[in-house]
Amino acid sequence: MKTIKKIINDPQNVVPEAIDGLIAASHGTLKKIPGKNVVVKTRPTPNKVGIVIGGGSGHEPVAAGFIGENLADGAACGNVFASPTPDIILETIKAVNNGAGVLNLVLNYAGDNLNFEIGSEMAEAEGIAVRSVQIMDDVASAPASRITDRRGIAGYVFAIKVAGAASAMLGDFDEIERVTIKARDNIRSMGVAISAGSIPENGAPTFELGDDEIEIGMGIHGEPGVARRKLIPADQLVTEMMAIILADLPFQRGDEVCLLVNNLGATTLMELFIVNRRIRMILEEKGIGVHDTLVGNYCTSLEMAGFSISLMKLDAELKKYYDVPVTSPALTRR
Amino acid sequence: MKTIKKIINDPQNVVPEAIDGLIAASHGTLKKIPGKNVVVKTRPTPNKVGIVIGGGSGHEPVAAGFIGENLADGAACGNVFASPTPDIILETIKAVNNGAGVLNLVLNYAGDNLNFEIGSEMAEAEGIAVRSVQIMDDVASAPASRITDRRGIAGYVFAIKVAGAASAMLGDFDEIERVTIKARDNIRSMGVAISAGSIPENGAPTFELGDDEIEIGMGIHGEPGVARRKLIPADQLVTEMMAIILADLPFQRGDEVCLLVNNLGATTLMELFIVNRRIRMILEEKGIGVHDTLVGNYCTSLEMAGFSISLMKLDAELKKYYDVPVTSPALTRR
Amino acid sequence: MKKMELSLQETKEMFMYVAEQMIASKELLTEADMVIGDGDHGIGMAKGFTAVREKLNGDEFTSLDEICKTVGFALMMSIGGASGAIFGTLYQGAAKSLTGQTTFTATALSTMLESGLDAVKVRGKSKPGDKTMVDALEPAATASKACLSLHLGEALSVATEAARLGMEKTKEMVATMGRAKSLGERSLGHPDPGAISTHLILNFMTEYVKGV
Amino acid sequence: MKKMELSLQETKEMFMYVAEQMIASKELLTEADMVIGDGDHGIGMAKGFTAVREKLNGDEFTSLDEICKTVGFALMMSIGGASGAIFGTLYQGAAKSLTGQTTFTATALSTMLESGLDAVKVRGKSKPGDKTMVDALEPAATASKACLSLHLGEALSVATEAARLGMEKTKEMVATMGRAKSLGERSLGHPDPGAISTHLILNFMTEYVKGV
């Protein structure tokens, strides 16, 4: 088993050290709860429903990179590809609660669900109002009939953006939750991978692919997708992916969407732009408008080579929240 | 020779297709000159000295990603790792010229220098005032005594940011050139790599490194650096790199700098943050303040695994221009 | 050597022994999770039982439920991932029904497995056949109910064998819970990593008791 | 077959032949540039001479300088990188001193190499010993001056051999120009890719003339 090289110190310490580095790069806007892998805003907004994000590490800049103005308020960070433990989640909820309660955005994995559930129960026992919305955008992970079995992947970023804005603009917890769920229900994503990343503590690739193979529907932890195939030209690949994504919601002529072409890690921006080119050709053909496009490293899978496509269908309400300017380490948008 | 997988169509078309994808993602702010690999602003600023950037492709988001408000006005894009040809440079200069002349920011490579020189001469023959500033920030590429032999690498981004702001705020070409040269002279960078990228048209890695080796001082085209060594812990590596960078200008106690921790491609953001953590410890110890930090994919080398560190020493004037808000596909900063 | 029961101190030592052995099983569990999950189960269990060892070592206990609570809390707050919550819940659930007890008997074993299983099912919303650790835990709990009059070592042997058979059966199941579920059919033929851990834990308890 | 000179049409055909052969040398040049540069010299030359072939094919010419200008422009506007500018300049420089000439003789060859060399040195700020194509071109130009009275094929043979020796000598030089310069000492022992191309171009010209 070939060990993949990393620029790290002790593999056991990658998460807290990376958090230190993120905090340092935030120039005073973010801070860490001492001794815990919890990142929160330095200057919280009073009386706002707090938005907590988080999950396993290794998806940088998700999650902590999206803490900022009109985005999330805090992130509970687990070890690489492992959900945070309930005590970390509890600490995050407590730190983010300004009296108005806390909304967790949770990627829909067994580990994250379970730990967020336990952490939230602990917070509720301390008198904090806590709710959770599960993100389940990966169309490759289960059929539409079992939508609650679907994994959460890069579409998370859109959900964070809408929830962050809604929590900043709306006072009512029910309303914030409703808007967040509406965003969640309008996001669809799918990824592919051509080579694996490796967990620092393991050192070995999380999966093996042949020299000419591609995994269609790959998840952000290397979970297998719908098919393993021979690599095909980008245009053909994107056409196949878009057919699956568009049919799922379904997205229809006249719809307007936000588009995220997300790097799973090691893919070049050049390739992502080639992918974006084809996506836009297809959307144009289908009569689907694109309101905004993000291209780059948003929800990675360590140094996996591959990408995912996420679409969020907008209505006037979602657009209003999506368009709110944001500032954070990973996303600044005016 | 193992072919590296890419998500592309015809390897001959990667550059124009990637440009199409970038333009599509810009939502009307950028456009392409038909038939040429030239990207310019859709709405140019009248009477402003135009800032032209460019060079070989494969360093995305450099160059075209930095066209935008208070940044560059146009980019001349070559093939992968090959400088643009004089006709492309000429077209870019002509498109960007609004009557006040054009300043080229050129990475200091034989090919870029020669082609920009020829392209500029052609533009001058058409009556356009053209000047060029060479970026030569890579301390690993030549000793300080032969500073004009040094390669330009990720520090380019700082030069673009200062030049863009200066061209927006100053009318006088001499002054804009002076400020840009001042920025250039205060930037120092150095990179390391642990694995190679591959040029789409070749398919093979641009260099070979042993399973436990690191190249110290690696350039952005895979040019060898100062030493090839066994991989060491991140903290030790950063300490060695910073010693070389800091001694070069030299940066001194009381200085204030901008810091860029740049991904050469396939390195995880987690690793970059671990690197940033150590950089900040060192700078703190040396009494050097950090005004702003960028961490991420700014000037890549296809899917090379590795990173570079760039520092720009600020004075009041450089800080003023650096702090001007910018909007572009690759960098939005308020 | 036949022992009817363990003292509090011996029970603590038993969990210390289990912790050591689980830490030593890291590779085996990693490989099992590589095949049908995300490959972190070994890391998680090793991390969890390292925390268990530390917590048990540092504390004095006056009842079985305190020991179980400590084990459960240590697992839950150190592993992360599904198994932290699930195995943590197992011991925390067990603790609830052992309040104040000071000797670990075949009856206590059965109580522990039963109420641990109940807690896991509630927390995990999992049922037998989902290809999880429940498929090893439930047969062990059921078997232990028939062993109340046996020596502790014998009861543990029976429960361990039941867990092993349950774990083996997970090979024939298609995952529907946890990360392995996205594998669907591809998980066929491979045992569930959490079921392997469940069998191993019981097996190491048996080894300790037989060796006393 | 001995030929004193080439007609315009034959000169064009000669460059067409050179273009074909340079395109076919892609791998060899790529490998040379892999060792001491960035590995794109083969791609660049293949691209450049593909453009040359296209441009030559599509046009009628009335003098040598038109042919040279076309070759130079095609190289310069298609390759990118140092070699596009340098080899483009070589032919554009050559064109300047061949104005109006209609036959390619040993004298024209010498004129072409001389004034091409001068242009390259000005543009590239390079001198012999810098480990560039100049180290192959300068000896070829010098040698050609002694061959004015020879048949074109013989003159080309001499110039080609001089270029080859110059190219071989670049192995002993440390690069100071271009991307290879950051290699410093590591470039020792390997020939300069642009010098290889210079020798190849002359060699293919010779092959064409000898084969006519």
Ligand SMILES: Nc1ncnc2c1ncn2[C@@H]1O[C@H](COP(=O)(O)OP(=O)(O)O)[C@@H](O)[C@H]1O
């Ligand atoms: N809902 C659940 N109920 C019971 N056991 C579960 C559940 N979800 C997961 N598990 C168990 O957890 C194991 C996986 O643990 P681990 O690999 O450590 O966590 P993760 O799945 O988060 O990577 C599975 O093999 C399964 O036995």
Ligand SMILES: Nc1ncnc2c1ncn2[C@@H]1O[C@H](COP(=O)(O)OP(=O)(O)O)[C@@H](O)[C@H]1O
């Ligand atoms: N200043 C110069 N003068 C003369 N020749 C040069 C100069 N710079 C580079 N060359 C030639 O160009 C060759 C490199 O060409 P190529 O690999 O195509 O371009 P690049 O160096 O931009 O990758 C070198 O081998 C050298 O012979």
Ligand SMILES: [Mg+2]
């Ligand atoms: Mg996991």
Ligand SMILES: [Mg+2]
């Ligand atoms: Mg080159």
Ligand SMILES: [Mg+2]
């Ligand atoms: Mg797992």
Ligand SMILES: [Mg+2]
């Ligand atoms: Mg080259």
